[in-house]
Amino acid sequence: MSALLYHGEPNGASLTVLAALAETGLDIECRRIDLLAGERHSLPGIVDPVALDLSIEGEGPVLVIDGEAMTESVFLAQYLDEAAGGVGLQPTDAYARWEMMMWCRQITERLSPAAALLGNLATSQSAIAAIPAEDFAILAARIVSDDLRERWQALNDDAVNAAQVADSETKVAAAVDRCEKQLGDGREWLMGTFSIADLVTYSWLAGMEPLRPAAFADAPLVKAWLARTAARPCVQAALARATISEPLRAWAPGPEINRWG
Incomplete structure (x- = not known):
């Protein structure tokens, strides 16, 4: 079996998958790509636009197994x-697994678009806005998803939607x-035992603490959980793949902001 994981810096969706890979111990080649250069949209040998470009996560990782491309970090x-x-990483009990997946869905549909928007405005917009017009046109032409291309274009145009920013801050x-209440019964991990729910939540939430510290001011249980998760060997291994000093500040255009609130 041939296996190759294309990923960005260990933050957001890429961090989820890199940490999960480290936890499993599977021998899969990892290849970092420059998400802000649009490299995810021109992966060698992958031509299926659904597999390559229509992930709801935006610039999420791509796992290629025997030539078949797969996306979406939770899956x-x-x-x-x-x-x-x-x-x-997954409960064996059917109800507990359903509970974990419902938690992950909340995170990927509500938190991750908000975190990606705020993260991009704070750390990536200037770099994307600085791409020369001719180069940006080539990059944008490779993006099959209209929604994702629009998010790239807004960053390139240095456009800020104040209502989306406010909504994103509320969602963070x-x-x-929600995490503070979940941890309120004394549990160490969000589902009771360490799981994908911890990985996906940490991957989108950890980078928000330095950007929106007020959201964490009255959340001591969340802060302790963030520290526990950061100390997990699999998360440490994922973060060690970073090529920059602050990987939790590495953001690329992410999921579409939910239109239904």
């Missing part, structure tokens, strides 16, 4: 866990509050 983490024979604060 990739599940695949890796199951391919390794089950290393505990809501995610922190």
Whole structure:
């Protein structure tokens, strides 16, 4: 079996999958790509636009197994866990697994678009806006998804939607509050035992703490959980793949902001 994981710096969706891979111990080649250069949209040998470009995560990682490309970080983490024979990243109980997946859906549909927007405005917009017009036109032409191309264009135009910023800040604060309540019974991990829910939540939330510290001011349980998660060997291994000093500040255009609130 040939296996290759294309990923960005260990933050957001790429961090989820890199940490899951480290937890499983699977021997899969990892190849970092420059997301801000649009490299995800011209991966060698991958021509299927659905597999390559229509991921709802935006610039998420791509796992290629025997020539077949797969996307979406939660599903990739599940695949890796199951391919390794089950290393505990998913509950075995059917209800507990449903509960974990519902949690992950909340994170990927509400927190991740908000975090990506705020992260991009804080750390990536200037770099994308600085791309010369001719080069940006070539980059944008490779992006099949209209929604994702629009997010790239807004960053290139240095456009800021104040209503989206405010909505994103509210969603980050809501995610922190939800985690604080979940941890309120004394559990160490969001689902009771360490799981994909911890990985995906940490991957999108950790980078928000330095950007929106007020959201974490009254969340001591969340802060302690962030520290525990950061100390996990699999997360440490994922972060060690960074090529920059602050990988949690590495953002690329992400999921579409939910239109239904």
